[in-house]
Structures are given as C-alpha cells and as structure tokens.
Amino acid sequence: MSETRRPRLCCHWLHACSGCELALLNGGDLFLGLLQLVDIVHFPLLLDYKYASGAEGKPDLPAAEIGLVSGGVASKNQLEVLRTLRGQCRILVAFGTCASHGGIPALRNQWTAEQTWNTVFQEDERSCSGEFEYEKWLDRVYAIDEQVEVDLLLPGCPPRPETIVATVAALAAGHQPQLAEKSVCEHCPTVRTGTGRMSVRRFLANADYDPEAPVDSMRCLLEQGLLCMGPVTVGGCGGREMPLCIRARVPCRGCYGPVRRQGNQLLDLLNVLASKGIDHRAIVDRRSLLRFSGAHGLLKPNIREG
Ligand code: SF4
Ligand code: SF4
Ligand code: SF4
Structure with missing residues (x-):
C-alpha cells in the first residue's frame, strides 16, 4: 500500500x-x-x-x-x-x-x-x-x-x-486560507467622534490617554492628530484581538500594506485626513507614509533638475 x-x-x-x-x-x-x-x-x-x-x-x-x-x-x-x-x-x-x-x-x-x-x-x-x-x-x-x-x-x-x-x-489541505480583508480600523476599539484636530502631531508625540483606563476608552489616534495608517492598512496583526500598535497606544505604521490592492494608499490616506479636517500640507514627508508599500510604482524617484 x-x-x-x-x-x-x-x-x-x-x-x-x-x-x-x-x-x-x-x-x-x-x-x-x-x-x-x-x-x-x-x-x-x-x-x-x-x-x-x-x-x-x-x-x-x-x-x-x-x-x-x-x-x-x-x-x-x-x-x-x-x-x-x-x-x-x-x-x-x-x-x-x-x-x-x-x-x-x-x-x-x-x-x-x-x-x-x-x-x-x-x-x-x-x-x-x-x-x-x-x-x-x-x-x-x-x-x-x-x-x-x-x-x-x-x-x-x-x-x-x-x-x-x-x-x-x-x-x-487544499483549502483557501482565511485572511483579513478589512482595515486595521475595523479591528480597533478606540473612540471615534468623526472629527479631528486641525494640526498634525509628530509621530513620537504621546497620545492623550489615561494609562489606567482600557484602550477602548482612548480617543482615536488619528482624531488626536497622530498619523495613524489604520484606515488604509489591511488588518490581521492582532488576530482576533485589537491591532498590535493600538494595543500599545501608538499609531499604526501600515506594516501590513494597503487594504485595496489596486488602489493608491497615499491618496486614500490623504482623503481620510481631509475628511477628518486635518490639513495634509502639515505633513512634513508625505512619501514616508508609504514606508511599507513602496512597490507597485507607488514611490517614484523624486528627480530634480540640476
Ligand atoms: S485611525 Fe488608528 S486609532 Fe483611529 S480607529 Fe483607525 S486604527 Fe484606531
Ligand atoms: S503597524 Fe503593523 S502591527 Fe502595527 S497596527 Fe499597523 S498593521 Fe498592526
Ligand atoms: S522587513 Fe520584510 S522580510 Fe523582514 S520581517 Fe518585514 S516583511 Fe519580513
């Protein structure tokens, strides 16, 4: 046999x-x-x-x-x-x-x-x-x-x-694997009010939260002016639990790559920021937001004459 x-x-x-x-x-x-x-x-x-x-x-x-x-x-x-x-x-x-x-x-x-x-x-x-x-x-x-x-x-x-x-x-086993398809935000328990700060805070600035209170009582980091990539990043890093960085009360850096495979992640994020009332011109280096997803022609050489 x-x-x-x-x-x-x-x-x-x-x-x-x-x-x-x-x-x-x-x-x-x-x-x-x-x-x-x-x-x-x-x-x-x-x-x-x-x-x-x-x-x-x-x-x-x-x-x-x-x-x-x-x-x-x-x-x-x-x-x-x-x-x-x-x-x-x-x-x-x-x-x-x-x-x-x-x-x-x-x-x-x-x-x-x-x-x-x-x-x-x-x-x-x-x-x-x-x-x-x-x-x-x-x-x-x-x-x-x-x-x-x-x-x-x-x-x-x-x-x-x-x-x-x-x-x-x-x-x-010949099966289709089950992978997360929704964004990090969909797995995030923070409090969202639909409005944000008008200014962007430096990434290393601490978020406002009570360390004694659970994460689900913390205000959404993006609404606090921190550049959280959660809306345009595919989830799954926390498994069934909340996203790893949010658990540590720091913004998502986008390490799982974009939610929309064919989309433009940077453009999507700028749209999200605009919808929150955050001025994208305040972001010093917009291209660094694509630090994990710079292939597929998203990051092009910045060629200056002379
Ligand atoms: S933007 Fe960041 S902090 Fe806000 S809900 Fe999405 S993942 Fe959570
Ligand atoms: S940076 Fe990576 S590990 Fe951290 S929340 Fe975003 S996807 Fe999860
Ligand atoms: S840097 Fe690249 S190879 Fe290294 S852990 Fe991240 S995805 Fe994997």
Missing part, C-alpha cells in the same frame, strides 16, 4: 531580513505541528544550502507544492531565483510585506538606483562597496507579483505566526 506523500514546502528569501522566517519559527508548537502536515524541502534559515547550478546556469531549487517567498526583488540574481521558484512551486505565496508590497527596502524607490548607489556605496565611507556590484541591481525594488504570477499575498512585517501556520496548513 503506497503512503500518501505530504505536500512539500519550499521557503526562500530574496531582498529580506529573515524576520518572516523567524516569525514562522516563533509559531513554536504550531510550527512543530505543521511539520506533521508538510515536508520542508528548502529553508535556508534552517538548512544550509548552496545553489547548485542547474541547466543553463539557472539556480537549482527543488520542486514543491507550496512556496513561501519573502522579500522584494532588487537584483537580477533575485529575479532569476524568483522565476525559478515560480517554475518549481505549484502555489506561490508572497510571504510578508516586502514580498507583497516592497516593504522597507522599497523606500529606496524614492531615489533612482544610481542616486542610491552613489550616496550609500560611493560617498558613505562606512559602506563596504566591494561586496556589491551596481550592474547587478534592478532599477528599483519590486514586489514579487510585479515580476511573476503570485497565488496568495500573506502580508505583515512580519506576518503573525499563527496566521502563517494556519495559511500553510490550509494550503496543504
């Missing part, structure tokens, strides 16, 4: 920090339970690996039913690896906000590659430019669905461990 083979899981990183993979390991017992459902065939954080050079010098990565890819695409080498992963994985998941929306590395997109290269690797003596070659860079940092077809976006910086495990388990 032949034994049914478990789905194979391939986990790989591109322009990433390894935080997404660590989040999966942070699943603890849940992660150990996942090992009963899938066979891990590739996972650089856990297993030493070398790219054997396959046919035509392409990276030789194993075939798998499920592929988790963290990080955006910033170099020609990463693009080649991503294309190989796409060919080898039946279901390809953009794992974390860097993969789904560019994440922190895509902040680079507000300058040209040449400007970044010159500033960081040529003019800054602290950089070790010998390790990098400008010719191998792409013109900007891409989310992976800008380069290959992606089956599922699993955003978060990093995604919640329970959500990662549940997502892989659902895919292994």
